[in-house]
Each structure stands twice: as structure tokens, then as C-alpha cells.
Amino acid sequence: MRVTRFLPDGKQLVDTITPLAEALDKRRPALARVPIAALLELFDDFSRRLLQHPDTRTLDGVAFLSNWLRKSNLEGMLRLNLRGSKEFLDGFLPLGSLKLAAKPRGLVSMWMAGNVPTLPLFSMVSALLAKNVCIVKLALENDEGMISLLTVLSQSEAAELKGSELLQFVTVVWYDYQHQDLNEEMSWAADTKIMWGGAAALRAISALPRKEHCTEIAFGPKYSIGLLDRKRLERSGGLDAVIAAFVRDIAAFDQRACSAPQTIFIEKNSRLSLRQVAELFAQHFRRLPPKPSLDFYTTVRILNVRAEWALDDQRDVIASGPEANWTICMDSAVSMKEAVQSRTVFLSEIDSWERILPLITPKIQTVGMVFGDATDAEAFANQVTQRGVARCVPPGLMNGFESPWDGKLLISELVRWVSLKG
Amino acid sequence: MVEQQVEELLKGRQYDMPQRDKEQLLISLLRALCRSMADNCAPYGRFLERLGAPVEMWRRLADIPPLPVTMFKHFELCAVPPSQVVRVLLSSSTTGSSPSRIFVDKTTAFRQGRALAALLKEDIGGSRRPYLVLDSPDSVKAGDQLSARGAAIRGIGNFASSIDYAFRALPGGELSPDFAVIESFFANHGSRQPLLFGFTFIVWTRFVLEMEERGLTFGASGATVLHSGGWKKLAAQAVSKAEFNSRTAAMVGCSPETILDFYGMVEQVGTVFVDCPAGNKHAPAFADVVVRAPYTLEPVGTGEEGVIEVLSVLPTSYPGHAVITEDLATLIGCDDCPCGRKGSYFRFTKRVERAELRGCGDTFAKSRERL
Numbered sequence: 001m002r003v004t005r006f007l008p009d010g011k012q013l014v015d016t017i018t019p020l021a022e023a024l025d026k027r028r029p030a031l032a033r034v035p036i037a038a039l040l041e042l043f044d045d046f047s048r049r050l051l052q053h054p055d056t057r058t059l060d061g062v063a064f065l066s067n068w069l070r071k072s073n074l075e076g077m078l079r080l081n082l083r084g085s086k087e088f089l090d091g092f093l094p095l096g097s098l099k100l101a102a103k104p105r106g107l108v109s110m111w112m113a114g115n116v117p118t119l120p121l122f123s124m125v126s127a128l129l130a131k132n133v134c135i136v137k138l139a140l141e142n143d144e145g146m147i148s149l150l151t152v153l154s155q156s157e158a159a160e161l162k163g164s165e166l167l168q169f170v171t172v173v174w175y176d177y178q179h180q181d182l183n184e185e186m187s188w189a190a191d192t193k194i195m196w197g198g199a200a201a202l203r204a205i206s207a208l209p210r211k212e213h214c215t216e217i218a219f220g221p222k223y224s225i226g227l228l229d230r231k232r233l234e235r236s237g238g239l240d241a242v243i244a245a246f247v248r249d250i251a252a253f254d255q256r257a258c259s260a261p262q263t264i265f266i267e268k269n270s271r272l273s274l275r276q277v278a279e280l281f282a283q284h285f286r287r288l289p290p291k292p293s294l295d296f297y298t299t300v301r302i303l304n305v306r307a308e309w310a311l312d313d314q315r316d317v318i319a320s321g322p323e324a325n326w327t328i329c330m331d332s333a334v335s336m337k338e339a340v341q342s343r344t345v346f347l348s349e350i351d352s353w354e355r356i357l358p359l360i361t362p363k364i365q366t367v368g369m370v371f372g373d374a375t376d377a378e379a380f381a382n383q384v385t386q387r388g389v390a391r392c393v394p395p396g397l398m399n400g401f402e403s404p405w406d407g408k409l410l411i412s413e414l415v416r417w418v419s420l421k422g
Numbered sequence: 423m424v425e426q427q428v429e430e431l432l433k434g435r436q437y438d439m440p441q442r443d444k445e446q447l448l449i450s451l452l453r454a455l456c457r458s459m460a461d462n463c464a465p466y467g468r469f470l471e472r473l474g475a476p477v478e479m480w481r482r483l484a485d486i487p488p489l490p491v492t493m494f495k496h497f498e499l500c501a502v503p504p505s506q507v508v509r510v511l512l513s514s515s516t517t518g519s520s521p522s523r524i525f526v527d528k529t530t531a532f533r534q535g536r537a538l539a540a541l542l543k544e545d546i547g548g549s550r551r552p553y554l555v556l557d558s559p560d561s562v563k564a565g566d567q568l569s570a571r572g573a574a575i576r577g578i579g580n581f582a583s584s585i586d587y588a589f590r591a592l593p594g595g596e597l598s599p600d601f602a603v604i605e606s607f608f609a610n611h612g613s614r615q616p617l618l619f620g621f622t623f624i625v626w627t628r629f630v631l632e633m634e635e636r637g638l639t640f641g642a643s644g645a646t647v648l649h650s651g652g653w654k655k656l657a658a659q660a661v662s663k664a665e666f667n668s669r670t671a672a673m674v675g676c677s678p679e680t681i682l683d684f685y686g687m688v689e690q691v692g693t694v695f696v697d698c699p700a701g702n703k704h705a706p707a708f709a710d711v712v713v714r715a716p717y718t719l720e721p722v723g724t725g726e727e728g729v730i731e732v733l734s735v736l737p738t739s740y741p742g743h744a745v746i747t748e749d750l751a752t753l754i755g756c757d758d759c760p761c762g763r764k765g766s767y768f769r770f771t772k773r774v775e776r777a778e779l780r781g782c783g784d785t786f787a788k789s790r791e792r793l
Contacts, residue, residue: 291717293716293717294716294717295716296716296729296750296774296775297774297775298716299716299717299719299729300490300729300748300774303488303490303719303746304490304492304493306473307469307473307489307490307493308493308496309472310468310469310472310473311465311466311468311469311493311496311497311499312465312468312497313464313465313468316472317472317473318472319472319473322487322718322719322720323717323718323719323720324716324717324719325717
């Protein structure tokens with residue numbers, strides 16, 4: 001038995017994907033009949049329960065997930081994605097001379113990355129809101145957090161829909177990624193493929209055979225940065241909160257999310273040296289709890305980067321202590337540093353934000369930006385988004401999954417717009 | 423004073439000192455040596471200043487900030503004027519990466535030679551023996567630069583009464599067995615406790631498998647085979663240490679107990695860790711090992727796996743007193759090895775996964791794979 005199926009009451013072993021996909025396919029009409037209002041009510045209840053249940057309330061990122069699942073947030077997201085009205089999901093609505101409806105694509109196969117424990121929920125809930133049945137392939141075999149999340153979802157309820165009923169439209173599995181036949185089964189079953197992961201994984205999944213009409217949505221490897229501008233640094237009021245927010249973005253998901261800042265550019269100013277800014281960051285890093293554990297590879301990478309920065313007379317470093325808890329590397333090179341992750345941030349001093357524009361490519365996903373002047377902020381955002389950046393947000397919000405994400409309105413890509421005339 | 427104490431350590435028995443005594447002795451020596459190194463090697467001075475507690479606060483060997491071994495690839499870490507550098511040791515380097523460059527002055531070179539002799543004496547005895555190098559003469563070409571392979575071959579050469587090279591280097595660096603030399607060596611010296619040395623992957627692929635294919639065995643019952651280098655490629659070929667030892671021994675004609683694996687690196691020439699009769703590795707008197715836990719970097723407990731850090735009092739020309747590797751070991755125990763040697767003892771487990779490949783054996787394997 002090569003496939004582990006994740007269920008609210010535990011795991012089940014099965015050998016292939018196709019029977020699971022066929023069962024889901026048969027349930028598509030039932031999901032299409034569920035009113036969008038019922039789905040929103042159910043997720044709202046799920047949102048509350050996540051923060052109450054002892055097995056989910058301590059999961060990394062669950063507070064954000066809970067907020068994201070709130071009815072008001074999801075409604076706003078649907079309005080943005082669906083031409084102003086979620087009702088398109090329930091049937092035809094007039095729009096100009098047409099009647100339009102947003103129909104599900106069908107079965108969505110999704111291959112998840114392992115860096116953010118709650119990521120499968122964002123992907124899965126988006127697919128369900130568009131009334132697609134879905135197969136979710138997890139990255140990690142021992143994803144016990146997922147069992148807890150499914151358990152709480154199964155216990156959630158709304159007037160017209162129970163969580164246990166909704167879970168009939170979802171199958172969550174894990175299998176070794178090297179099983180090419182299973183990947184092919186998942187791909188053949190899909191009307192839409194959602195891929196989260198690194199470049200190699202995306203290439204491999206995209207190359208799998210698929211139906212002619214199958215669409216693909218790829219969330220590939222990205223790098224995120226921060227920027228603190230001169231005018232904001234000249235003003236001391238509130239700066240501490242700004243840096244605290246950056247440190248929260250760095251610490252979340254052990255800095256493995258593509259939206260986590262790796263390099264933060266600091267504009268030269270008359271008030272604070274780079275070292276002084278780094279000391280402000282250090283004050284907030286010192287308040288973080290120890291990490292629960294760390295693998296050997298990341299430990300060694302942290303030791304290496306600390307030494308590399310410490311030996312160099314053009315660079316500087318502040319570290320938590322001998323343990324690989326947090327590290328602040330400083331230099332004046334206008335460059336994106338290779339991400340080390342796990343609370344390792346590179347502060348680079350620059351004369352002006354314009355110096356970093358040549359470095360901006362579509363590889364950069366999110367910029368956590370702090371400007372003293374709103375006009376400057378908009379000028380900067382215009383320039384970097386033109387070059388490929390997907391999101392410009394204040395620090396503290398960098399890892400908040402939202403719509404659009406990576407330049408995509410996900411739910412709008414999970415529906416087929418159909419028309420009725422006459 | 424420090425020089426005299428280092429000299430005493432090199433002169434004495436290598437594995438007799440209980441761990442606590444050794445730690446006390448080494449920490450006091452290393453405080454002085456690291457302070458002096460920081461004065462003479464500016465990058466190392468910055469490293470200690472930025473990342474470590476003040477030297478006078480060091481109470482345990484584990485308190486010394488360990489310098490990652492890869493730093494020798496990125497920086498020229500030298501504590502003496504160029505005129506005093508007598509040799510530059512180069513690590514093997516995988517494609518696309520720079521080799522480590524270790525600057526050795528006369529004192530360091532002298533100590534490294536003395537150290538290797540002192541510890542190998544306890545493993546293979548002090549008498550000179552016929553030496554078959556399981557490599558080509560090109561590995562020890564004269565010059566002011568020497569590879570890790572060359573340094574090890576030369577170091578063991580101090581125990582040789584005669585030296586023969588078992589392989590020829592082909593264009594492109596491939597090695598080809600010189601069967602005439604090999605057969606002649608065993609015919610002439612097989613009964614005279616010969617000493618053989620080569621890098622593990624080369625020994626296996628170019629010596630053991632090639633001789634087996636030709637059905638050659640040599641009946642050299644008193645032979646000792648020393649080998650060093652990564653197990654990674656052998657593990658990938660599902661060759662265990664036990665199988666390596668038994669098949670090598672069967673072909674040479676010696677006991678599997680005299681097939682001795684040692685752990686060492688170009689950044690710590692002279693400080694090698696040879697398998698004891700119980701299959702463990704011990705640090706000699708002038709060096710020690712700290713096996714550090716991930717994240718906390720604290721020394722692990724018995725039975726736990728950690729990153730290997732090697733400490734040594736030998737270097738005077740480069741900051742090699744506390745070097746942390748990208749290799750993992752399990753700490754087996756302390757002062758109570760069945761072989762009778764004192765100090766903490768460990769077993770190498772593997773390289774840190776996804777880390778850059780290091781070691782000559784692995785480089786060789788990589789080039790063969792490409793072909």
C-alpha cells in the first residue's frame with residue numbers, strides 16, 4: 001500500500017489514486033448544489049473552532065488561518081475574484097447583456113509544498129469555495145497537524161452543511177513523490193492542477209500527462225525582501241514596532257515561506273548606522289522563544305554564514321550566541337543574499353531604493369516596505385511591481401496569504417465563466 | 423611554555439590521558455594559541471571578537487567558537503608572512519567549488535609530521551615497512567602546493583622502508599592499476615608486514631574490485647591496509663564497512679582487523695582518527711573531538727549523533743585550532759573503550775546531507791560518474 005490517506009480519525013492505506021478520484025468525481029453534482037452561503041457559514045465556524053481546539057490552536061500559523069477563514073474575509077475575497085458577487089457561484093446573474101455564472105472546473109489536484117503547515121488549507125478551501133472537488137497531495141508523510149485540522153473541520157457545522165459532509169468532497173493523501181504512476185494518476189484525474197513548490201518539483205509535475213482542457217496554477221519558488229527608507233528612519237517614533245513586525249515576518253514558519261523576508265535593505269540616514277538598526281532587530285530577536293529543534297543541514301548553514309560574515313572586514317554579524325537561534329548579517333553590498341532561513345536576516349545598507357531596482361525580477365514575491373512618505377511608497381511600489389514583484393505590504397503582513405497571491409486571483413482561476421444569452 | 427607543552431604531548435603516549443585531564447590541559451593551551459592566532463590573523467581575530475565569548479571565559483573545549491571548515495575555501499587564513507609559508511595544502515574540490523587552502527609554516531609542518539608519526543606508531547608499530555601507495559606518483563608531485571591525498575601519502579611515508587605506487591595516472595586524472603608493480607611488490611614484500619594506503623573509494627573501485635576481477639590474491643598475512651575518505655559513494659553502492667574490510671582482507675591475505683579506516687581532513691593534517699581494535703575512533707593527546715548537537719551546538723551525550731568538531735594544538739600558521747566539519751558522528755563513550763584507550767571516542771556516521779561534497783574519494787567518484 002503506497003498511498004496514505006489522511007482522514008479526521010486517522011490514516012488509511014490504499015494503493016492507487018484513481019478509485020479515490022473516481023469517487024470524488026461522482027460527488028461533484030452534490031457539491032455544486034451546496035449554496036455558497038452554506039460554505040461560508042461552515043468555514044466561519046471552522047475558523048472559531050481552530051482557535052479553541054487543543055490540537056489546532058498551537059499549530060504554526062493557525063491564528064492567521066483562522067482570521068483568513070472568517071466569513072467577512074472570504075466574502076471580500078470572493079467579491080474581488082468573482083466580478084463583485086459571490087452569487088455567480090450559485091447560478092446565472094445578469095451582467096450587462098449577458099447572464100453569467102461561475103462554474104467549478106471539476107476536480108482539482110494539488111501538490112503541496114512542506115514549508116508552511118497550514119498551506120494545504122488555503123489551497124483546499126479556495127478550491128471548495130469554487131465548488132471543486134479536490135485531491136490534496138501533502139509533502140510530508142508525518143503531517144500530524146493535518147489530521148488535527150481535518151478533525152476540527154469535520155466537527156464544524158453550519159445550518160445547511162456539516163464539516164463531515166464537506167470532507168466527502170476532499171481527499172488528502174501522501175505518497176512518495178518518486179511514484180511516477182501515482183503522480184500520473186493524479187494528473188490525469190485533474191481538471192486543474194495546483195502546484196506549490198520548488199523549481200524541480202514544478203517542472204516535474206507540469207510535465208505529467210493531463211487532459212487537454214486541464215489548466216495549471218503554479219506557485220513556484222520565490223524570494224522576498226524588505227525595505228526601510230531614509231525618511232522613516234530619520235523619525236524614531238514607532239520604528240520599534242516596525243522592526244518588531246519585520247522580526248515576526250522573519251520568525252514565522254521558520255522563514256521558509258516564499259513571502260518571508262531574507263534581505264532587508266536599509267537606506268542610509270543621518271540618525272542610525274546600520275549597526276544600530278541591526279541592534280534594534282537584535283532586541284526583538286532576543287524576545288523570541290528558542291526554536292523547538294533544527295536539522296543538521298540548516299545548523300551548518302547558519303554556522304557557515306555567521307563565520308563568513310564575521311571573518312570579513314567589509315561585513316558584520318550579530319548572533320544569538322553559540323546556538324543557531326537567530327543571526328543578523330550586515331553589509332553594504334547591493335545584492336540579494338542567498339536565503340539561509342531559520343531566523344537569518346541580511347541587512348544591506350544602500351544609498352537609495354533606486355539602487356535595488358536592477359535586482360528586482362519576477363523571482364521577488366513580496367516586499368515588506370516602510371516609507372516615511374506615502375508618495376515615495378507608491379513610486380517604489382510602481383517600479384518594483386513593474387519589474388515583477390507581486391505584493392508590497394507593510395512589515396507584519398508579509399506572510400499573510402491573500403488574494404491576489406503571486407499575481408493570481410486564485411479563486412477566479414478555479415472557476416469557468418459561462419454565459420447564457422437570450 | 424606553550425611550545426614546550428605541545429612538544430611534551432607529541433612525545434608522550436597518545437591515548438592514555440583520561441578525558442577530564444586532557445580537557446584541562448588542552449583548554450589552557452588552546453586559550454593561548456587562539457589568542458595568539460587572533461593577534462596574527464586579522465580575519466580570525468574578527469571572528470572571535472564577533473562570535474565568541476572572550477578567550478578568558480572559555481572553560482570547556484566546547485566554549486571555543488568553532489571555525490567552519492568551509493571558511494578555508496573562502497578566505498586566505500594565514501597567520502605568518504608569505505615568506506614563512508613552506509607549503510600550501512589543498513583540499514580536493516568538487517566541480518565548481520574552490521579548494522581549501524591551508525598555509526603551513528615550518529613549525530606546523532614539523533609538528534604535523536611528528537604528530538602523525540606519534541599516533542600511527544600506536545596503531546601500526548614504530549618499525550619501517552614496505553609501503554604500497556594505492557595511488558599514482560602524481561599525487562605527491564614536488565612543489566609548494568600539495569593535495570590532501572598527497573599530504574596523507576607523504577605522512578604515512580615516514581613509516582616506509584621502501585615506497586611503490588600501485589597506479590598510473592591516465593590523461594584526465596583516471597587511475598589505472600599497474601599490475602606489474604603490484605604483483606612485484608607482493609612477491610618481494612608480501613611476507614614483510616607491508617603497509618598499504620589509499621583513499622577508500624579508490625581502494626575499493628581500483629584495487630579490490632580490479633584484483634577480484636582478475637582473481638588475484640596476495641597472501642600477505644602481516645599486511646596493514648590504511649584507508650581514508652568518504653563512505654558516501656560506497657554506501658550508495660551498498661558496500662558496508664564490514665564487506666569492505668572482509669573483501670579487502672581476503673584479497674590482500676591479511677586479517678580484517680588490520681584494515682584500518684581513519685578520519686582526517688586537510689585542514690587538520692597530522693590529526694587523524696584511526697579505528698581502534700573495538701572499531702571506534704579516539705583523539706590523540708594533542709587533539710580532541712567535540713560532537714555537537716544541532717541547534718544548541720552543545721556537546722552531545724553518549725549514543726547521540728552530532729556534528730564533528732576537531733580541536734588541535736598543532737597549527738601555528740593558520741587558525742585550525744577548533745574546526746567544525748560538515749560530517750556527523752555518534753559519540754560512543756568516554757574513557758571506557760574496550761580497547762583500553764582513554765578519552766572520548768566516536769564513530770563517523772555520514773556527511774551532513776545536502777551539504778557540499780568533501781573528500782577525495784567523493785571527488786574521484788564524481789569524475790568517474792561523469793565518464
